[in-house]
Amino acid sequence: RSLLPHGHTHHRPVRPRSPSRPRTRLDLRCQHECGTCLRNQPLQFWREDKKAAMEGKPGQHFLNNFISVNDQTILQNVSSGQVVMKAPYYEHYQSHIIIELKADHIDIITDKSEGQITEVYIDATSNKVTIIKVVITNMGLAVDYFGVDFANCSYPLGPSDFDKPSRDEIPPQHRMTYTATISTPLSHRHIDCNIALYNMDQELVAQRHITIERGERCMCMWHCQCVCYNNPRPGLLCSPLSTKDYNRAGFAGQLPVKTGSNCSTFFLVLQGLLWFFFFLLLLGLIKALLGLCITYVALWGLWYVMTDEARSLCCYMEPNLSCYPLVRDNDGFPIHPCTYTRSVHFLPWFSEFVLNIFFFICFARACLCNSLPRKASSIMIPDNYGMRHHGSPGCSARCGPSSPCYSVCSKRRRYRLSAGAEAQIDSDPLFLKG
Numbered sequence: 001r002s003l004l005p006h007g008h009t010h011h012r013p014v015r016p017r018s019p020s021r022p023r024t025r026l027d028l029r030c031q032h033e034c035g036t037c038l039r040n041q042p043l044q045f046w047r048e049d050k051k052a053a054m055e056g057k058p059g060q061h062f063l064n065n066f067i068s069v070n071d072q073t074i075l076q077n078v079s080s081g082q083v084v085m086k087a088p089y090y091e092h093y094q095s096h097i098i099i100e101l102k103a104d105h106i107d108i109i110t111d112k113s114e115g116q117i118t119e120v121y122i123d124a125t126s127n128k129v130t131i132i133k134v135v136i137t138n139m140g141l142a143v144d145y146f147g148v149d150f151a152n153c154s155y156p157l158g159p160s161d162f163d164k165p166s167r168d169e170i171p172p173q174h175r176m177t178y179t180a181t182i183s184t185p186l187s188h189r190h191i192d193c194n195i196a197l198y199n200m201d202q203e204l205v206a207q208r209h210i211t212i213e214r215g216e217r218c219m220c221m222w223h224c225q226c227v228c229y230n231n232p233r234p235g236l237l238c239s240p241l242s243t244k245d246y247n248r249a250g251f252a253g254q255l256p257v258k259t260g261s262n263c264s265t266f267f268l269v270l271q272g273l274l275w276f277f278f279f280l281l282l283l284g285l286i287k288a289l290l291g292l293c294i295t296y297v298a299l300w301g302l303w304y305v306m307t308d309e310a311r312s313l314c315c316y317m318e319p320n321l322s323c324y325p326l327v328r329d330n331d332g333f334p335i336h337p338c339t340y341t342r343s344v345h346f347l348p349w350f351s352e353f354v355l356n357i358f359f360f361i362c363f364a365r366a367c368l369c370n371s372l373p374r375k376a377s378s379i380m381i382p383d384n385y386g387m388r389h390h391g392s393p394g395c396s397a398r399c400g401p402s403s404p405c406y407s408v409c410s411k412r413r414r415y416r417l418s419a420g421a422e423a424q425i426d427s428d429p430l431f432l433k434g
Contacts, residue, residue, distance in 0.1 A: 046061075046062070072086065073085055113144050113200075114144075114205070115139065115146050115206050115250055116138075116250030116251060117135075117136060117249045118135045118136070119222070120134050120195060120226070121220075122213075122226075124186060124217070125217060128185060129182065130186060131181055131182075132180045133180075134148050134177070134179075136175065136178060138170040138172055138175075140172055143172060144169075144172075144199060144200070145200040146199060146200075147198045147199075148180075148195060148196070148198075149162045149196050149198065150195065153191060155188045156187065157182050157191065159183070160180040160181060160183075162180045189213065193210050195210055208245070208248070209225075210226050213228050213230075216228045221238075223246055223256055224238040224239060225239045225240070241255070277361070280361050281358070284357040284358055284359045287300075287356045287357075287359055288354075288356035298345075298352060301363060302346075302356075302359070303333050304363070304366060306355070309347065311332045316337075317344070318344065321344065329342070334346060
């Protein structure tokens with residue numbers, strides 16, 4: 001087929017059909033008259049619409065006769081290769097949209113302002129400037145406008161940024177911090193005041209009581225009352241608001257339920273005792289380590305903690321003092337035979353090291369026990385106490401018959417020294433002066 005200009009005809013010779021050849025579609029078409037087979041061609045449609053446009057009539061075939069067509073009418077999806085046609089439509093139509101939502105997410109949006117005074121921070125440490133920060137939360141489901149101001153103050157605060165009328169837009173379920181700077185010194189040390197929250201129509205939405213202490217930092221957090229850092233109560237403990245004040249501040253419902261009893265004070269005291277205990281252990285460890293090198297540090301105070309063990313010593317544990325008779329002072333404690341001081345060991349070195357680690361704890365306990373009234377004013381000593389044998393196998397081995405100091409160890413002598421405390425030599429029994 002071919003498109004020919006108007007008025008031209010194309011003659012093609014017709015080949016005679018062989019009697020044995022079957023009839024085809026081309027043979028049937030070529031039997032029509034010339035010029036009758038090429039109707040409804042694109043060129044013919046274009047000519048008809050062009051002629052109608054020249055006559056001022058709308059066309060009937062092309063797309064621009066029905067819709068507005070621009071350069072971006074045909075669009076192609078690059079990923080899928082799909083070709084679509086875009087055309088504007090200015091008549092009324094309906095679209096059906098199906099939306100699935102959970103029932104617990106459905107809520108009614110009201111025009112009521114729902115604001116909350118969540119947190120308030122007061123910094124009055126400066127003598128010239130006081131800074132107050134207020135955190136406001138929009139609890140509603142729509143955008144709203146809020147403003148903050150002071151109300152019902154016990155004493156005037158002076159000019160601040162809250163005096164300027166401002167309404168800030170807060171999105172739903174969002175926070176905004178309002179800051180007020182009071183550039184004049186506070187007239188009184190303690191000032192009670194209220195923070196008022198207004199909406200766009202100047203209606204009171206929420207109100208919260210605050211405390212301003214000159215020279216201190218205070219804070220009002222969530223469901224707790226305002227508390228300052230130098231509060232007599234330790235640790236900035238939370239004192240809950242009353243239900244009325246809690247709801248007035250913009251919080252809904254009841255106060256949060258406590259999960260347990262209020263044991264804050266107990267835990268603070270327990271924590272202090274633990275820190276004191278660890279401090280005494282640290283001092284004892286230092287004493288034990290120094291005692292490995294310095295005898296005086298190792299023995300200092302042990303006679304006060306281990307009184308019975310010190311008095312029950314039968315002979316010196318030092319090798320260089322093994323053949324000396326045991327010398328005691330008036331209190332019955334063993335002392336050095338030459339220096340007459342309580343500088344002799346009465347415990348094995350490992351026991352002494354462990355005792356020094358816990359020395360300050362035992363020392364505190366001993367001081368507490370000695371401060372309590374005793375049931376008896378004196379210690380009763382049986383009559384046969386002086387007849388006890390206090391010699392040990394170590395003593396006998398070190399002071400045997402072949403030892404040069406055997407004669408000194410075997411004799412029982414008691415004499416008093418004129419210098420210092422009254423020292424007593426007792427080689428066998430433990431002598432206590434009743």
